[in-house]
Amino acid sequence: MTLLDEAQRRTAPSAEPPVTGPDAAHLVCSGLRFRYPGAADDALRGIDVDAAPGTITALVGPSGCGKTTLLKLVGGLLRPTAGQIAVDGADTTDLPLTRRKVGWVPQQYALFEHLDVTGNVAFGLRAQKVPAAERAERVGRMLELCRISELARRPVADLSGGQRQRVAIARALAPFPRILLLDEPLAALDPQLRVQLRSELAALIREAGVTTLLVTHDQEEALAVADQLVLLRDGGVVQAGPSARLWEQPADAWAAGFLGHAVTVPGVVVPDGGARLAPGLVVGLRTPADDGARATAGDEVLVALRSGDLHADAAGDAPSGEVVAAAREGAAGRVETVEFAGERYRLQVRLEAGPAVPAHALAPLTVGQRVTVAAVAGRSVAVVGR
Amino acid sequence: MTAGPGAPAAARDSAPSLPDDVVRAPAPTSPTRPSARRRRRPEQVPLDGVTRVGRAFAIGAAVLTLVPIPLVLLVALSASWREGPFAGLTTQWLVEAWTRVQGNLGVSVRVAVLVLVLDLLIGFPAAWLIARHRFPGRRLLQAVSTVPIAVPGIAIGLGLILAYPTLRPSGVLMVAGHVLYTLPFLLGALTPALGDPAVRVQESVAATLGAGPVRRLLTVTLPGVRGALLAATLMVLTLSFGEFNVAFFLFTPTQQPLPVVLYDGYLTGRLEAAAAATVLFLACVVPAALALERLGGAKVGQA
Amino acid sequence: MTSAGPRAGRRLPRAAALGAPLGALLLVVLVWPLVTMALRSVSAPDGGVHLGRYVEVLTSGRYAESLVFTAVLALASTVLALVICVPAGLYLERDRTRTGRGLAVAMTVPLSLPGIVIGFFIILTVGNTGVVPTLTEAVTGERMLQISYTWAGLLLGYLYFQIPRVVLVVRGAAGAVRPEAVDVARSLGASTATVYRRVVLPALRPAIASSAALALATAFGAFGTAATLSRGIRVVPLEVASAFTDAFQPELAATLSVLLAVLTTVILVGVGRLGEARVQGRPA
16 A cells, blocks of 8 residues: 555544534645754745645644644644744734644643543643533543543553553643644654554544644654644744645655655656666656646656556566557666565666666565566656756 | 444544444443553563563662662661670660761751742752743753752852852851752753653643643643652752762751751761661662652662 | 743743742852851951952861861761762662662661761761670670771761662662663673673763762761760861851851852862863763
């Protein structure tokens, strides 16, 4: 199952009425700038984010790109040097933290260790003076939503990582926040648990129906959980949009490299719409981004190759994979690296024509071995520049 | 979803490391998870030459530090130490010591509590400031507030009596001296606790949940630093309770703290009487010291 | 860091009020008394300023001798404490069993004991009617180890309060030496001696320096232990007390106090710095 499949398989926001409050908010950030006191440069250089009501937006990028800073600006933990944060059209930029109605789930969850699960979840309701009867009822609903009802009276010190995450989310959701902010919600968990819990996390947020911003450095997690990605680098937005579009049409070589570890190689557009990377090696091209930059035959372009796009066989063998019929001859090259990846082998192959390309193979190959590389049928690659 | 959506979350979460095909027990309903509460018995690690010598030294040092305590008790209970250790046991010395020093014990307790209250009133806001704000002069303030550790207690006492001779009869100077002398220890315990990022993130979360400053202080900050607060409290109480060097010039004849009477006894009294008074003192201080050790806080007073 | 916590780092004028009580206390109870003391120590009978008392103190037989004796006592007890506590601290950090933890607690008990009580412990164990002499008399007919009021008794008392101070710091630093670093050094063929010389001791150097500084400063300023134990042996803090109470010469007491305070402060700052400088200056 590829990431793209997972992203497309996801269902639309639940049709059932959301658990947290009457309606989800529309978050619009415009021109957000931020500079840490004493720093020479802006940590954020004019960020725009538009998160539709009830959607999950992932802020994704390498460490130091400003994604956590952006989350803190939206949450009111930092004040922007310039720009505006509007929730349902109302400017919240200068609202104090206590009146912003954001639900914040920090990286290590920051549970109140001296309280039990109920005490944690009820904290915001107490602070906002919700009457006891209503409070108990709402806490009960939150625990149910997060599937931790049986933990209600447990001290939080006893909980596992996954349970702590749920308590933190229940605590954030209980006062009906307009926006839910999650800072690396899965980073504190074991790798195995992380994969399992990320789809459950997405399901839970969708059930709650709250507009959510989520920070992650893990592109796979972002694709799996979010409706929309905001790809950040060095304090600026590289690309923003629906997850599937960022995957299929990365804005540039860096974006392609970050999402799915694509390798960028030069090619020439051929008359039937593909791109030739080397003599005998033609790959299919995706519909280019809707900016009118359709490539025409003869154009020199850069294409983004991911490891599943090309297939390699030992030289002289008949093609074993599902390669493109039209390109059966393939391009010759030598194996530079081999990595066992379970059901297949991941290779880097140096083509005789020059570029090194990622490819996969079904049979074990050895470094230095001569191989023939061909495009996999049904796969097409994106143009990321020319 | 990859895992069975019907299974209760706790059953999956509580055993994250088990492979999927292991049949899992239902979620434990008891509040204690056996895996979390099971004490791992630390194993003896092999020692090399240096640490073997270290063990011998540690045993020697522990004997040196511990042996006097039962000996004090032994002498305090012996009917007449001069006639040797086998002259019989009595509680007479302890009873006498109690009637003799209970007034002084009261003075020491009152001073210690007063010192603690003043320390908290002065030290808590100061620790907050030092831990959470960057301002010019911060390092200077920190440095100056640790000076009382460096300056000998006798010099602090002398300075106070020379600067404010008329205040001596009121007993104010002794309290002031104790506050000065104990405050660095309180700051040392509270400043890192208040600066702990974990506590500060909890406060921020509380603020996003709508809690105002007072509620944050009472329901998040104080519980978050309670370990350090308790350690600081015990430290200040025991330091003030046993303080002698600063008090030497400053106590008033009508308000003699316990250490002053102990000192008199050491110079002039019978060994048994001095030992008995010391037993009463140790009975107050040693439990606090052990509790402090459990809290992981240690303190370094003057000798 | 301004990022953590609501509005951290802003609004200094209001926040400064938090430090006002501490500032006032330090000014009134620390700075002004020390200034007063310093002024008294240099005040001439005619109202002028003179440094005569310092010259007098440093050249007089009695006080110079007392200074030297205090220094020797402080140094000897510090060195002994280091010799005992560096290996002991390394051991305590390694042994996490009940025995190890028990020994660690036992070694830190004296921290909460005032100097006079420590002095009394010495009197009680090795004093004229102390437990050891009494017991040896009962067994051998001869009173042995009657040393409480001698320099050896003083040294023992000083050692008693130095041990916990040094072991605490060394143990903390020993805990920060990564066991893997030691294992790697061993796997590279280093002998135990080399491992300690090249890996462990350099890592402990700052802790050894700062605990030595603390121990030295404490020993220089120690009053209670000496007051209880000293008969005839006059360490500087005792001279301060007797100059003020017996001779009633506050100016002389102030002079000695200033000397002592300067000495302990210089030791604490200076010796502590020594450790840092040595570590930073080491070639990679």
